[in-house]
Structure formats: structure tokens, C-alpha cells
Amino acid sequence: MLELKNVHTYYGNIHALRGVNLVVNKGEIVTLIGSNGAGKTTTLRTIQGILRPREGEILLEGVALHKLPPHEIVRRGVSQSPEGRLIFPRMSVKENLEMGAYQRNDASGIAEDMERVFKLFPRLKERIGQRGGTLSGGEQQMLSMGRALMARPRVMLLDEPSMGLAPILVDQIFDIIRELHSQGVTILLVEQNARLALSVADRGYVLETGEMALTGPAKELLHNPQVKAAYLGENH
Amino acid sequence: MQKSLAPSSNTSFLQRFGKVLLPVAVVYVLLMAGQPAGLEPGRLLREIISDPTILVQQLITGLANAAIITIIAIGYTMVYGIVEMVNFAHSSVFMLGTMVALLFMVALSGGQATPLWLALLAFIPAMLFCGVLNSVIERMAYRSLRSQPKIVSMIAAMGMDFILQNIGMQIGAFGKLPNAFPKDQSIAWLRVLGNQNPSPKSFPQVLPNINLLESIFGPDVVLRITPAEVVVILSAVILVYGLSWFVANTRPGKAMRAVAQNPAAAAMMGIDVNKIINLTYAIGGALAGAAAVMYGLYKGTTSWDVGFVNGLYSFTAAVVGGIGNIAGAALGALMIGVISALSNQLLASTDWSKAIVFLVLVLVLVFKPTGILGSEGGEKA
Numbered sequence A: 001m002l003e004l005k006n007v008h009t010y011y012g013n014i015h016a017l018r019g020v021n022l023v024v025n026k027g028e029i030v031t032l033i034g035s036n037g038a039g040k041t042t043t044l045r046t047i048q049g050i051l052r053p054r055e056g057e058i059l060l061e062g063v064a065l066h067k068l069p070p071h072e073i074v075r076r077g078v079s080q081s082p083e084g085r086l087i088f089p090r091m092s093v094k095e096n097l098e099m100g101a102y103q104r105n106d107a108s109g110i111a112e113d114m115e116r117v118f119k120l121f122p123r124l125k126e127r128i129g130q131r132g133g134t135l136s137g138g139e140q141q142m143l144s145m146g147r148a149l150m151a152r153p154r155v156m157l158l159d160e161p162s163m164g165l166a167p168i169l170v171d172q173i174f175d176i177i178r179e180l181h182s183q184g185v186t187i188l189l190v191e192q193n194a195r196l197a198l199s200v201a202d203r204g205y206v207l208e209t210g211e212m213a214l215t216g217p218a219k220e221l222l223h224n225p226q227v228k229a230a231y232l233g234e235n236h
Numbered sequence B: 001m002q003k004s005l006a007p008s009s010n011t012s013f014l015q016r017f018g019k020v021l022l023p024v025a026v027v028y029v030l031l032m033a034g035q036p037a038g039l040e041p042g043r044l045l046r047e048i049i050s051d052p053t054i055l056v057q058q059l060i061t062g063l064a065n066a067a068i069i070t071i072i073a074i075g076y077t078m079v080y081g082i083v084e085m086v087n088f089a090h091s092s093v094f095m096l097g098t099m100v101a102l103l104f105m106v107a108l109s110g111g112q113a114t115p116l117w118l119a120l121l122a123f124i125p126a127m128l129f130c131g132v133l134n135s136v137i138e139r140m141a142y143r144s145l146r147s148q149p150k151i152v153s154m155i156a157a158m159g160m161d162f163i164l165q166n167i168g169m170q171i172g173a174f175g176k177l178p179n180a181f182p183k184d185q186s187i188a189w190l191r192v193l194g195n196q197n198p199s200p201k202s203f204p205q206v207l208p209n210i211n212l213l214e215s216i217f218g219p220d221v222v223l224r225i226t227p228a229e230v231v232v233i234l235s236a237v238i239l240v241y242g243l244s245w246f247v248a249n250t251r252p253g254k255a256m257r258a259v260a261q262n263p264a265a266a267a268m269m270g271i272d273v274n275k276i277i278n279l280t281y282a283i284g285g286a287l288a289g290a291a292a293v294m295y296g297l298y299k300g301t302t303s304w305d306v307g308f309v310n311g312l313y314s315f316t317a318a319v320v321g322g323i324g325n326i327a328g329a330a331l332g333a334l335m336i337g338v339i340s341a342l343s344n345q346l347l348a349s350t351d352w353s354k355a356i357v358f359l360v361l362v363l364v365l366v367f368k369p370t371g372i373l374g375s376e377g378g379e380k381a
């Protein structure tokens, strides 16, 4: 469904992605793990069109995304809960969710999806009129994910949903990710918490300084000695 | 248990005592040096108490001036809110708006006296012209510079300002327009720039210069409101409410707020950020066009340089109110309008009014650097 072929992305002269290949199939959760600065966020921003690859192709069901501006990419079904959440601090929870559906104009479908988001995150319904900036970190993460769902995406990109959250909240968020998986949402999940990510994912990729080091079914990666040593902590 | 009683080293002396010392210093200077300017608190207080209508009358005048400043200021504040750039060309877009409004009125009156409906109709061409102009300027001059440091676009904006002023001079030299002043009063050096006669131009007088209160309540009323004041204030109220509604409730309005608050996130939501920024310029320009018609109706004259003072007041209003904030622009404009009207009335000479206005505004910024309604990082459109 989503396919990256030999993608190279630069920040000025910094060669951040050095030929990334990646496939996400329909209904899958695929996780992209790697240490700080490996290029995970860069990969998601490149898929979304915020950054342009200098070389390579990004295809969504055969359509070349890398030639489209970000708003066209969203329209074709790619949405994102970005690193740092980036919710709109002075817009209400409801308005933030509405912005997630910006590219849609099926009012009844949007209302349906809003209800669906509130079912997944009852907290957001309680806070519906509150400004995004006044929410707690966990609530902001929920809002950011809910907002990405409002696009009714074909592929949802999740960048470090566990970042900065207390363990209980992390568990809650990952329960929701499993729930979304069971509803058939296709997800590309970026995580530093490799153990957690591999436990929910179907397949995984390991990114090292802009290059794919390893790939395989999540269960295999969990037991791969290299992955264990580098990302899971040997003594666990 | 080690709790130091000494203030932490990163709060400077001024930060700790500035709040107290500064007002004391200002009051002292005003009492000592204010005399020649007629700033004698005792006399002023006596005058106001003995005849409070002076105060009210000046508030009315201030309100009418503030109405025009507000509408121009919103153009600065919206653009700043969304791209954090001061569009220095905005004042000249306003100036060209006055020219377009005047040309429209003169051209369509066919030598007859301009009827009121025609003058009010001028809102449409002036707003259209200025909106399109600002949008074209953004597209041609600023967009490709947006990834550069902000100062680069601001310099481009200054250049654009000069270009527009020169166009204004050319239009000002256009023979069909009635001159407000005799030719010899036009500034000599302008001819060096190749203009025959860019002197101020008169707007047709479409609103009678009468006291509406007198026509309603009879000859005994002490206060005075002219039809032009009513039209100008009403226009501003309609525009501010209309714009606030637009920004709060419509899809493009919400997109404008989203882009102002976080452009990267807005792009990820599928908002065409370039388009929304351009729309913001267009709306700001259209408002400058509306302000231009209001200015023509109220002041009755224009010239290639009306952008300067009005732009300065408006930009200051935007900053003092809290840049990026529409209500702040109105509040800042109100302060400027009222303070200058009051000091015109109460001081020995109107020459001091601008100094007083900016003194108050600087004081506001000393105590609230983000402006009255501004928050950290700007409230933003």
C-alpha cells in the first residue's frame, strides 16, 4: 500500500536518509525503530511531503506522493500524529479535531468520526471546549492521535506516541493502538521504545543513521540478538 | 535546608525595581518638564471637572480616528500573526486605496456632485483593488523569501513600499483629480522625481458637515457628532465584527489560525499553507482598502504620503494592543485616538500630541512587552 523506494533526504548538506526502503501493507502495523537521530522523524516528514526526497520514490497505492504538496498527500489518505504532538494550543479540542478533517467535506462522515474519536478517547469529549494548550501531556497525545484519525486515513503515521508520558499513560496509548489495529487502520509507528513497539507491530524496520539495518516480522526482531543488544537492553 | 535569601543572580536590578522606579521617574519628568507643553495636572483636572463635555467630545473624535487606525492595524497584525513579518508596504497599499477610491468617485460622478451611495459604493473597488494588490505583492515579492531570515522579507517590503509610494505620486499627478491645495504648495523636490504635481487631492464632500445631535435634540446640545464620524465608526464596527466572525467560524478562518499557531502542523492537516498565507494578505489588503474609503470620507483629502503617519500609528496600535491579536489592534488604536484627541484639546500646543501618544505607548510596552492583550509568542490571528 505505502512503499518507499531508495529514498534520500537531505537537510542542506546533511544526508539524513541514505536510501530508505520500506513497505507498509494494508491493515498492518509496521514499526520503525532506531536510536536518537537515526532518521525516523525525517522518514515520516518525507512521506508527508514536509521534506522533499532528493532521490527515490514514495508510492501510495501506485500514486507518486513525492511529487505532491503536503495537502495533496493528506487528501490521498496519509495523516500523522507528529513528534512533539504539535496540537494547536489556542484552538479548542473540537477545533483541533476539525482541523484533522480539513481535507474532507463529508459533514456527516466527519461527525461520525468525531464520535468514534470520542469513543476511543472519552477524555477528549470531557475537554471538548478547552484549549489544546491547556491539556496535559497525555491528553495532548490523545488529541494528536484523534486529530490524525479525523482524516480517515489510509495510512496513519505515529511519531513517538509514548514520548514523555508516564508508564500508565503509555499503556493506555498502546491499548488504543491495538484497538485501531483491530479496526483495520494501517499504521506506521515510529518508536524509541522498541520493546513496546515490536510487541504491537506485525513487522519492524531498524533504522541506523539513515539506512535500514534490519527488517523482519516483529516477533523475530524481538528475539534477534543484535536488536536485543542495541535496542532492548541485554539483561531483560 | 539551604534557601538563599539573596535574589537569584539572573534578575537584574532593573527587573526588580524597574516597575517602581520607572513610573516615579516618568511622573517626575512630566511634572518638571511638562509645564512648557501645558501639561499641568492641576489645570487639566480643573478644566475636565469644570466642563466634562470636553472629555466626552474628545472621546468621540478619538473614536473616529481610532476606527480608521484599527482597520489599517488589523492588516499589520494579521500578517504578523501568520508569518511573523512586518509588511512595511501595507501603509502604501492603504494610500493607493485612497487614490482608487477617489478615482472611482470622481470618474463615476461625471462632473456632478458625488452622491452618497456612490461614495459608499467605493468600498467595493477599493477593497478589491487593495486585496488583490496585497495578494500579488505576497506572491511576487515575499513568498520566495519566506524560508530566509525574516529581515530579508522586511527589506523587500520596504522596497515595495517605495515602489508603491512612487506609483502614488504618479497617480497624484493625474490631472483629473481636484487639487486640495494650490499647485505652488506641492513640495519642490518631488518634481525632481519627474512628477508635475503630486499635491494633495480633495475627496468630494458627500456627507454634510452638520451636528447630528443638534438635528435630533435641538439647538441646546453641547456635544457634536458629524455624519462622517458615524459612518466611519459604524464601518469599523461592522468590519471588526465581520472579520472576527470569519476567523472564528469559517473553514478558511480556522485554517488561518491553525497556520498562525503552527505552520508545520497545519501542513500536516492538509492545509495549503501558501494559499492561506496569501489569503491573509488579501484580507489585510482589503481592510486597508476599506480604511482608505473611511479616511477619504472623514478627512476629505489624500496624497501620496498619507500612508506614512497612518501606517506608523496603525503599526504602533497593533504592537501596543498585542501583535497578532485583532481585539488588541482595536484597543491600541482606541488608546492612540483618544490620547491624541485629548492632548490636542488640553495641551498648550498640538505639536506635543504625538510625543504624548508615543510616551504612553512606550510606557505600556515597558510594563507589558507583548502588548496589552498579547501573550507569550503573540496571541495570533
Ligand SMILES: Nc1ncnc2c1ncn2[C@@H]1O[C@H](COP(=O)(O)OP(=O)(O)OP(=O)(O)O)[C@@H](O)[C@H]1O
Pocket: A011, A014, A016, A034, A035, A036, A037, A038, A039, A040, A041, A042, A043, A083, A192
Ligand atoms: N531541521 C534539521 N536540520 C538539520 N538537521 C536535522 C534537522 N532535523 C534533523 N536533523 C538531523 O537529521 C538526522 C535525523 O534526525 P531525525 O529527527 O529524523 O531523527 P529521529 O530518528 O527522529 O531521532 P529521535 O529519536 O531523536 O526523534 C539527525 O542527525 C538530525 O541531527
Ligand SMILES: [Mg+2]
Pocket: A040, A041, A042, A083
Ligand atoms: Mg524523531
